[in-house]
Amino acid sequence: MQRSPNKGAFGLTRFWNFFVNINVEASSQLSPYGLAVTTPHFDRDAYVSLLRQCVEGKCIAQIRNVHLHMIKSGFPLLSLGNKLVDAYLKCGGLDDARRLFDEMPQRHIVTWNSIISAYIRQRRSTEAVMLYERMLVDGVIADEFTYSSVFRAFSDLGLLREGRKAHGRLVVLGLEASNVYVGSALVDMYAKFGKLRDAHLVSERVLEKDVVLLTALIVGYTQNGGDAKALDVFASMVKDGIKPNEFTFASILIACGNLEDVQRGKSIHCHVIKSGFEDKVSSQTSLVAMYSKCGLIDDSLKVFDRSINANQVTWTAQIAGLVQNGREESALLMLRQMLRSSTNPNAFTLSTALRACSSLAMFEQGKQVHSLVMKSGLDTDRFTVAALVDMYGKCGCVETARLVFDGLVELDVVVVNSMIYSFAQGGYGHEALKLFDRMPDLGLHPNDVTYVNALSACSNSGLLEEGHRIFSSIHSNPRIELSIDHYTSMVDLLGRAGRLEEAEKLIMQVKNPDVVLWRTLLSACRIHGEAEMARRAANCVLELDPGDEGTHVLLSNIYASAGNWSEVVKMKSTMRELRLKKNPAMSWVVANEEVHTFMAGDWSHPRSMEIYAMIEEVMVKIKVMGYVPDTRFVLQDLAENEKEKSLSHHSEKLAIAFALLSSSNGKTCIRIFKNLRVCGDCHTWIKFVSRIVGREIIARDAKRFHHFKDGFCSCGDYW
Numbered sequence: 001m002q003r004s005p006n007k008g009a010f011g012l013t014r015f016w017n018f019f020v021n022i023n024v025e026a027s028s029q030l031s032p033y034g035l036a037v038t039t040p041h042f043d044r045d046a047y048v049s050l051l052r053q054c055v056e057g058k059c060i061a062q063i064r065n066v067h068l069h070m071i072k073s074g075f076p077l078l079s080l081g082n083k084l085v086d087a088y089l090k091c092g093g094l095d096d097a098r099r100l101f102d103e104m105p106q107r108h109i110v111t112w113n114s115i116i117s118a119y120i121r122q123r124r125s126t127e128a129v130m131l132y133e134r135m136l137v138d139g140v141i142a143d144e145f146t147y148s149s150v151f152r153a154f155s156d157l158g159l160l161r162e163g164r165k166a167h168g169r170l171v172v173l174g175l176e177a178s179n180v181y182v183g184s185a186l187v188d189m190y191a192k193f194g195k196l197r198d199a200h201l202v203s204e205r206v207l208e209k210d211v212v213l214l215t216a217l218i219v220g221y222t223q224n225g226g227d228a229k230a231l232d233v234f235a236s237m238v239k240d241g242i243k244p245n246e247f248t249f250a251s252i253l254i255a256c257g258n259l260e261d262v263q264r265g266k267s268i269h270c271h272v273i274k275s276g277f278e279d280k281v282s283s284q285t286s287l288v289a290m291y292s293k294c295g296l297i298d299d300s301l302k303v304f305d306r307s308i309n310a311n312q313v314t315w316t317a318q319i320a321g322l323v324q325n326g327r328e329e330s331a332l333l334m335l336r337q338m339l340r341s342s343t344n345p346n347a348f349t350l351s352t353a354l355r356a357c358s359s360l361a362m363f364e365q366g367k368q369v370h371s372l373v374m375k376s377g378l379d380t381d382r383f384t385v386a387a388l389v390d391m392y393g394k395c396g397c398v399e400t401a402r403l404v405f406d407g408l409v410e411l412d413v414v415v416v417n418s419m420i421y422s423f424a425q426g427g428y429g430h431e432a433l434k435l436f437d438r439m440p441d442l443g444l445h446p447n448d449v450t451y452v453n454a455l456s457a458c459s460n461s462g463l464l465e466e467g468h469r470i471f472s473s474i475h476s477n478p479r480i481e482l483s484i485d486h487y488t489s490m491v492d493l494l495g496r497a498g499r500l501e502e503a504e505k506l507i508m509q510v511k512n513p514d515v516v517l518w519r520t521l522l523s524a525c526r527i528h529g530e531a532e533m534a535r536r537a538a539n540c541v542l543e544l545d546p547g548d549e550g551t552h553v554l555l556s557n558i559y560a561s562a563g564n565w566s567e568v569v570k571m572k573s574t575m576r577e578l579r580l581k582k583n584p585a586m587s588w589v590v591a592n593e594e595v596h597t598f599m600a601g602d603w604s605h606p607r608s609m610e611i612y613a614m615i616e617e618v619m620v621k622i623k624v625m626g627y628v629p630d631t632r633f634v635l636q637d638l639a640e641n642e643k644e645k646s647l648s649h650h651s652e653k654l655a656i657a658f659a660l661l662s663s664s665n666g667k668t669c670i671r672i673f674k675n676l677r678v679c680g681d682c683h684t685w686i687k688f689v690s691r692i693v694g695r696e697i698i699a700r701d702a703k704r705f706h707h708f709k710d711g712f713c714s715c716g717d718y719w
Contacts, residue, residue: 047080051087060091067100082111094118113145116153125153129162142169144179151185155192163189177205184213191220196229209240215248218255227255231264244271246280253286257293265290281307285314292321310341316349319356328356329595332365345372347381354387361673361700362590363395380408386415393422396671396698396705413444420453426705427714429461436470445479448486455489459496460704462718467493484510488517495524496718500533515544519551523677526558534558549575587651587674591662598654601646605654607661614657615648622688630681652682652699656689667695674701683719687711 047070054062067084069075081104088097094115101107101115112135119128132150135142142150147170154163167186170176176183183206190199203209203217214237221230234252237244244252249272256265269287277283284307291300304310304318315338322331335353338345345353350373357366370388378384385408392401401422408415416439423432436454439446446454451474458467471490474480487510494503503521507513518540525534538555541548556571588597596605605611619627631643655672663670678686678701690697691711699706707714 044080047075048083051080051083055087055090058091060088060093060096063087063091063093064096082108085111086114089114089118094122094124107140109140109143109146112140113143113149116146117149120149120153120156123156125156128153129157129159132166141173144175144182147175148179148181148185151182151189155189158193160193160195163193176202177207180206180208180210180213184210184216187213187220188216191216191223194224196220196224196226209242211237211242211245211248214242215245215251218248218251222251222255222258227258230255231259231261234268244275246277246282249275249277250282250286253283253290257286257290260294262291262294262296265294278306279308281309281311281314284310285317288314288317288321292317292324295325297321297325297327310343312343312346312349315341315343316346316352319349320352323352323356323359326359328359328362331356332362332369335369339372345376347378347384350376350378351383351387354384354391358387358391358394360588360590360595361395361671362593362595363397363671364590364593366391366395382410382412382415386418389415389418389422393418393425394700396426396700396707398422398426398428411442411444413447413450416442416444417447417449417453420450420457424453424457424460424704425700426707427460429457429463429466432457433463433466433470446477448480448483451480452485452489455486455493459489459493460715460719462497464493464497464499484514484517487513488520491517491520492524495521496527498528500524500528500530504533504537513540515541515548518544519548519554522551522554526554529558531558531564585651585674585676587655587672589655589659589670589672591659596655596658598651598658600651600654601649602651602654605658607658610661611654611657612649614661615653618657618660618689618692619648621692622685625688625692627685627688630684632680647681650679650682652678653685656686656697660693669696669698671698672700674699677701677703678706678719683713683717687713 047066050066051063054060054066063084070080070084081100085097085100085104088094088100097115097118101111104111112131116128116131116135119125119131128150132142132146132153135146147166150166151163154160154166167176170182170186176186183202186202187199190196190202199217199220203213206213214233218230218233221227221233230252234244234248234255237248249268252268253265253272256262256268269290272278272283272287284303287303288300291297291303300318300321304314307314310318315334319331319334319338322328322334332353335345335349338349350369353369353372354366356362357369369391373379373384373388385404388404389401392398392404401419405415405419416435420432420435423429423435432454436446436450436457439450451470454470455467458464458470467490471486474482474486487506491503491506494500494506500521503524507517507521510517518537522534522537522541525531525537534555538551541551545551552571552575556568556575559565559567559571584599586597586599588595590596598605602608629644629647631647652672652674655674656670659670659672678699683706686697686699686706686708688711690708697708699708704715704719706719
């Protein structure tokens with residue numbers, strides 16, 4: 001239905017026809033002064049109707065024309081200035097609104113609030129705070145709407161002191177306890193600053209609490225490690241009859257996931273269903289994350305499969321959940337499904353996918369994700385680049401990792417740590433230390449992880465003196481406190497270098513040595529055949545964790561190597577009594593984008609006959625070249641012929657034999673991976689194999705990378 005013209009003015013249609021054709025720029029040149037132009041007269045109601053039409057049509061150009069017409073006709077802006085500002089804001093013309101605002105001789109508090117709020121919505125918090133401060137200087141008394149907006153600006157800019165001052169003014173005005181909107185904004189601000197005690201006190205003082213205020217408090221707790229308190233707030237909220245909304249459920253499910261409280265999580269899931277929020281994307285995303293963090297990945301997938309409109313965050317949560325639960329291949333398949341659904345990955349999605357590639361050292365898939373990073377324009381995102389450096393490093397491609405690293409314009413501690421770690425794992429100890437020593441020149445301060453990685457680089461390359469220097473420098477760094485991880489890295493360095501007594505004395509300096517620290521010394525004792533110290537270290541491990549099967553196995557092997565068979569029998573008897581089983585050694589190789597896993601003596605692979613035949617063929621060739629099986633690395637109670645047979649069926653040998661069979665290109669690099677330390681015999685065997693097949697073989701074990709080429713290893717037989 002068409003609106004009729006107002007009395008005292010000619011009709012709207014006629015007016016549009018008049019001023020639409022005015023050829024004057026109505027932008028920053030507008031001024032209420034000095035324009036004396038004869039134009040048709042309009043009354044206030046006509047202008048109000050025109051502005052309403054402009055807002056309905058979201059046409060800022062027409063608002064500018066109305067504004068210009070008001071100026072030319074001499075219509076007093078004081079009468080309609082606030083409405084004109086409001087019209088500009090509703091059509092996205094914040095800068096136009098601000099210019100008009102600055103020219104107005106008088107401004108209503110609503111107009112101040114509208115512009116401050118608009119600045120905050122557009123993430124222009126600095127301008128919002130400046131306008132708020134000007135408001136105070138002009139003697140305008142801020143109201144509850146001002147404060148409910150400006151507190152968000154303070155938190156965006158990290159202005160805690162200013163936020164507290166505004167809180168003080170709020171208390172003087174008596175608005176803190178009486179207005180739930182202001183209370184919610186205050187709680188949100190203090191929560192974002194990590195001041196949960198203040199947030200809690202504010203919430204307690206608000207007389208009539210609502211779901212927004214309590215949800216802000218719950219979010220604050222979950223984001224600052226107070227998940228148990230978040231659950232308490234939620235329980236109190238339900239008890240008081242305040243109905244949670246979808247954001248409440250999303251936050252409290254995150255708390256359940258962080259606490260791995262699956263029972264409470266399932267209970268809240270039922271509550272979500274009863275409240276009708278299960279189809280909400282925020283609830284689905286939080287349910288996916290909660291079940292994943294609780295280790296119930298299949299339940300997480302069921303929730304995801306029921307999602308109707310999964311968005312970028314939901315897809316990313318599910319991919320991250322799969323990686324957290326050791327389903328890296330499934331995570332990469334889901335990334336493909338995400339792309340096919342036309343949902344673009346973000347930096348966290350791709351960083352998580354790269355972590356999946358790193359975990360299984362899936363080099364080809366990692367390169368594909370790298371291409372996605374480039375296409376998405378995320379090759380400058382620091383977390384994504386750090387994940388790229390980490391992925392290439394864990395795939396043994398240190399040079400490629402270095403190329404990615406060198407391409408960065410700005411460096412931070414995260415990406416530098418990743419590069420030092422890559423150098424360390426690849427045996428590039430000197431390069432790792434050069435980068436470590438460059439950090440002050442780059443304006444970066446080493447953190448805990450930096451020192452651990454640098455010490456690991458020293459350990460893998462036998463740089464004892466440099467390791468001592470770095471360990472000592474931690475004492476002089478006021479930012480860092482020596483942790484168990486630092487001691488463990490130093491004990492590993494000393495142990496590999498044969499400085500076992502020094503390593504044991506260092507452990508004695510630690511207030512509460514943990515299992516990992518003693519087990520590190522035990523592993524060093526195994527390398528150097530130190531049975532007595534190994535017994536002491538093993539006893540310390542078993543005091544802390546009697547069911548540690550790895551320690552029993554290590555000590556048994558040390559006794560066997562020393563020929564102490566009575567102790568070997570005792571250890572095996574103890575393991576039987578405790579029902580302990582040895583953690584099986586596993587090796588794997590990626591072929592045709594599929595991971596093939598092998599265990600010692602494994603016949604489960606479809607091509608087992610060919611694999612064992614390949615091993616026999618290789619054995620004949622390398623024995624001619626001088627290879628002699630080192631039977632110290634098998635159980636000593638076997639017959640001699642059985643020892644050699646057992647050696648030839650180690651998991652890494654099976655993986656390499658399969659890689660030789662399945663490689664279409666006889667010149668490509670072979671990459672294999674093992675969950676435990678590669679044994680001495682396999683290390684020697686792989687050196688011979690690399691020579692006879694003329695191919696580089698890269699093996700990553702639990703400690704580091706070994707690059708075998710032409711009969712030599714990059715570790716120099718030190719590992």
